[in-house]
Amino acid sequence: MSIATTLLARDLSRNYGSFTAVHNINLELKRGEVLGLLGPNGAGKTTTMRMLTGNLAPSTGSIEVCGVDLLTKPQEAKTHLGFLPEIPPLYQDMTVDEFLLFTAKLHHIEKRDIQTKLNEVIQRCGLNDRRRNLISTLSKGFQQRVGLAQAIIHNPDVIILDEPTVGLDPNQIREIRKLIRELGNSNSVILSTHILSEVENICDRVQIIHKGGVVFDETLAALKQQGTNLEMIFTQLTQ
Amino acid sequence: MIVTISRKELKMLFASPLAWLLLTLMQLIPTWILLGRLDAFLEIQSQLLQIANPPGVTELIILPVFAMAGLVLLMVTPLLSMRLLAEERRNHTLTLLISAPISITDIVIGKFFGVMVFFLMIIALIVALCMSLLLGGNIDFGLIISNVIGLLLLTACFTALGLYISSLTVQPAVAAIITLGGLLGLWLIDLAADGGNQWLQSISLLRHFERFNQGLIDTFSLVYFILFTATFLILTIRRLDSERLHG
Known part of the structure; x- marks a missing residue:
């Protein structure tokens, strides 16, 4: 671009x-x-x-x-655009995977790319061990990471x-x-x-x-x- | 996009015990009525044979089941619709949907269809229940289809109103109570129309559903249900949009 x-x-x-x-x-x-x-x-x-x-x-x-x-x-x-509001917008009853899958679909990510993007963003935000956990059971720090993952999953420019x-x-x-800082280098x-x-x-x-x-x-x-x-x-x- | 939202709604619904409890309830009550009516039918069966053109199984057993289902669904709808938007707002997740590249119309219609799919499941179960009568007699399928259409349109009206009221508040419980009050009011308004007040009768949901219940697909009732649903869906969309415009 x-x-x-x-x-x-x-x-x-x-x-x-x-x-x-x-x-x-x-x-x-x-x-x-x-x-x-x-x-x-x-x-x-x-x-x-x-x-x-x-x-x-x-x-x-x-x-x-x-x-x-x-x-x-x-x-x-x-x-x-990717947006992380002050209070992370999370569905407490979903697991991390379910939630990120939903946000990927919301952002029109193509079906064949979804899994790769999902793995990538989970890796990036350090959520690997928490993929199957319900969001409501995560600590504040991890919830914040899920919120961040949601904002960058579609690799937005801003x-x-x-x-x-x-x-x-x-x-x-x-x-x-x-x-x-990493995100700021490319986006x-x-x-x-x-x-x-x-x-x-x-x-x-x-x-x-x-x-x-x-x-x-x-x-x-x-x-x-x-x-x-x-x-x-x-x-x-x-x- | 509408499908994505609908699927999410259904998933959230079935993740809680509420959906399963409601499905159970919606199977128990009609079964109870069906068995009661079946008993009564068997008692008077011999007398019916003496009438020239006797009412059949469908009229005597299935119609009351559907009539009661309409009333029970009225009670159930607020429980389903209350969280649709009020909870999104309360959990700050509405921001997620609004910031995503989808229109507000998609969000509202998606949520509406999510609940309608659930109602479709309930109605399918009731129809399956009625089909059990095929074991001992004939069923008037035309009458059943008219009832299914009636019930679907009726629940669409309930859901649209519930969705709109859910968009007005942050508290799901408040949304539920207002929805219940509103629906009961619209249901019973024709009681006040005893003196033959045409105008009040024509806005009563009960009156219109009765037509379908008797197997009469009346264009006026059809249009009324569709307009009712569309009006409240549009009001919901406008409400969410005005929040963006006016804060």
């Missing part, structure tokens, strides 16, 4: 009644890039991500995924992760971060978080969202060159 820009959002706004949750946000994401969305609680990160994945219609603005307009051709655009490392232990956090990833070190570890670029608007947008490399501290910027801008 030759399209360098995988996700393009222009002037996104979202109002709930008279309250403006997100105001004129612009996002651009290139292939092979990991973008970190930083912001205090209630800044509009989740609203933005829900809009980017078609779960919420923006009040104004446009979204293009791999050149396809999400608002006019939602089904085509969504084939390029992967959107809402606070992917919340509630995990340090080892699991390291593993998930490594996986996200593009947006992840929201309020852990600053996470951004410094795995992101190429960071945007800070505050009160519904982007207040800061810089590559990590540039930050490092200037020798500025992300924590200081964050505190300055959001207090």
